[in-house]
Amino acid sequence: MKLPPPFKLRMAEFLGPELDKFIDALSSESPVSIRINKQKYPFDIAYKSIPWTQTGYYLPSRPLFTADPLLHAGAYYVQEASSMFLEQAVMQALPDREGLNVLDLCAAPGGKSTHLISMFSNNCLVVSNEVIKSRVPILAENVQKWGNGNVVVTNNDPKEFKGVKSFFDCIVVDAPCSGEGMFRKNVNAVDEWSEDNVQHCALRQRRILADIWPSLKDGGVLIYSTCTFSREENEANLAWLCEQYEAENVKLDVSDNWNVKESAYAGFTGYRFYPHNAEGEGFFLAVVRKAAKDDIEFKFPKKRGKSDLLSIEDKHTQAFKGVLVNAEEWKFYSKAEEILAFPIAKAREFEFIYENLYVFSSGITIGTFNKKEFRPDHPLALSVELNKTFFSIIKVDKNEALKFLRKDDCVFKDGKEGWNLIEFEGLGLGWVKKIGHRFNNYYPKEWRIRLSMDKLQ
Ligand SMILES: C[S@@+](CC[C@H](N)C(=O)[O-])C[C@H]1O[C@@H](n2cnc3c(N)ncnc32)[C@H](O)[C@@H]1O
Numbered sequence: 268m269k270l271p272p273p274f275k276l277r278m279a280e281f282l283g284p285e286l287d288k289f290i291d292a293l294s295s296e297s298p299v300s301i302r303i304n305k306q307k308y309p310f311d312i313a314y315k316s317i318p319w320t321q322t323g324y325y326l327p328s329r330p331l332f333t334a335d336p337l338l339h340a341g342a343y344y345v346q347e348a349s350s351m352f353l354e355q356a357v358m359q360a361l362p363d364r365e366g367l368n369v370l371d372l373c374a375a376p377g378g379k380s381t382h383l384i385s386m387f388s389n390n391c392l393v394v395s396n397e398v399i400k401s402r403v404p405i406l407a408e409n410v411q412k413w414g415n416g417n418v419v420v421t422n423n424d425p426k427e428f429k430g431v432k433s434f435f436d437c438i439v440v441d442a443p444c445s446g447e448g449m450f451r452k453n454v455n456a457v458d459e460w461s462e463d464n465v466q467h468c469a470l471r472q473r474r475i476l477a478d479i480w481p482s483l484k485d486g487g488v489l490i491y492s493t494c495t496f497s498r499e500e501n502e503a504n505l506a507w508l509c510e511q512y513e514a515e516n517v518k519l520d521v522s523d524n525w526n527v528k529e530s531a532y533a534g535f536t537g538y539r540f541y542p543h544n545a546e547g548e549g550f551f552l553a554v555v556r557k558a559a560k561d562d563i564e565f566k567f568p569k570k571r572g573k574s575d576l577l578s579i580e581d582k583h584t585q586a587f588k589g590v591l592v593n594a595e596e597w598k599f600y601s602k603a604e605e606i607l608a609f610p611i612a613k614a615r616e617f618e619f620i621y622e623n624l625y626v627f628s629s630g631i632t633i634g635t636f637n638k639k640e641f642r643p644d645h646p647l648a649l650s651v652e653l654n655k656t657f658f659s660i661i662k663v664d665k666n667e668a669l670k671f672l673r674k675d676d677c678v679f680k681d682g683k684e685g686w687n688l689i690e691f692e693g694l695g696l697g698w699v700k701k702i703g704h705r706f707n708n709y710y711p712k713e714w715r716i717r718l719s720m721d722k723l724q
Pocket residue numbers: 372373374375376377378379380397398399402424425441442443444471475
């Protein structure tokens with residue numbers, strides 16, 4: 268790999284005699300790793316575990332992930348190992364995770380969001396935001412596959428969070444960066460690297476931090492990460508943040524065996540992953556806590572904003588309430604034709620997000636009533652809250668699952684007239700509607716597998 272000389276000089280400053288090892292590591296194979304969705308796949312995993320997370324594993328080689336129906340069912344997420352260190356920041360800085368409001372500000376394609384969702388249960392609200400419109404659908408897809416209903420996917424610029432002041436207990440800023448830590452995985456990042464770009468990224472990151480800071484509650488935690496090594500984009504930005512605002516640096520306990528490097532700069536401590544030390548790509552993470560003032564209770568504004576969300580009175584929910592297990596813990600809403608559900612525990616917060624931000628998808632979309640017929644929505648099939656006794660189930664093998672996921676015409680031995688859930692190894696994949704001998708495949712066309720069956724087998 269031909270590295271830009273000024274980049275090498277910068278790395279020599281950090282690494283000294285270890286520079287050659289670092290450069291050698293950039294020419295070695297990247298580890299392949301996945302993070303398991305324990306709510307969907309609670310089984311023992313035979314692979315080597317990633318030490319800084321309870322649900323991450325290294326695979327011995329890279330399989331054709333597209334050909335695994337379990338990936339499409341949301342049983343796991345393919346994610347770079349270092350970035351799973353987010354779990355340590357959350358677990359250590361927020362040991363009590365009850366009733367919190369959480370924001371993942373730079374969320375697409377959803378690696379950190381799906382990880383956060385696994386750490387914050389239904390009495391918490393998770394807002395998963397992405398500013399770039401074209402990247403929002405893949406984020407929503409990954410969140411929906413993960414299957415939890417306490418999540419709102421939004422499409423807003425950080426400065427548009429102005430109306431959501433002092434609301435979040437935790438904000439994750441996985442900032443757009445110069446990508447030095449991804450040189451091994453993405454050689455284009457090497458060509459795009461320049462000193463100017465590092466400065467440009469650092470300034471953009473400061474803008475993002477300054478824009479979102481007012482949305483963090485007093486005493487709240489901001490977790491900042493990048494996949495780059497430059498000090499300007501990492502410690503220096505956070506030292507600047509603590510200088511500008513009232514915030515303190517939170518230190519984490521890191522085991523020596525993980526080979527994560529604690530870095531100190533201008534009195535600020537962060538955690539660095541170098542590919543020749545830790546088993547993963549280059550990564551940086553640091554945590555700050557906003558100074559706690561006397562009154563840390565968030566109060567909803569008296570005047571409500573506008574929203575297209577209408578709550579459905581309880582007496583009108585009987586026809587579809589049974590589709591969720593523990594339906595009494597969910598509040599039902601209509602949005603245009605659609606019925607959706609959100610945990611009652613966070614219903615007011617959920618409505619507040621609708622009143623203030625541009626919501627792309629949210630909660631569990633249950634379905635629509637068309638000419639009095641209930642038509643289930645795709646996310647319901649993927650939901651961990653689905654009450655399977657409500658539906659007829661067609662269990663499929665791998666071959667049938669792949670055909671279904673390709674949106675091919677399918678014929679099944681079983682199945683009742685009407686809606687049937689397609690299930691692979693106990694996990695919902697989507698819906699078919701049986702009409703006479705025909706099965707209409709309702710897998711979303713934008714999500715379908717595009718590889719041919721012979722390439723998948
Ligand atoms: C490092 S990636 C996020 C990866 C994601 N957190 C994950 O774990 O899958 C940074 C994200 O920031 C978004 N982004 C780009 N410019 C931005 C800006 N000015 N403000 C906020 N986010 C931005 C990018 O579109 C990208 O999705």
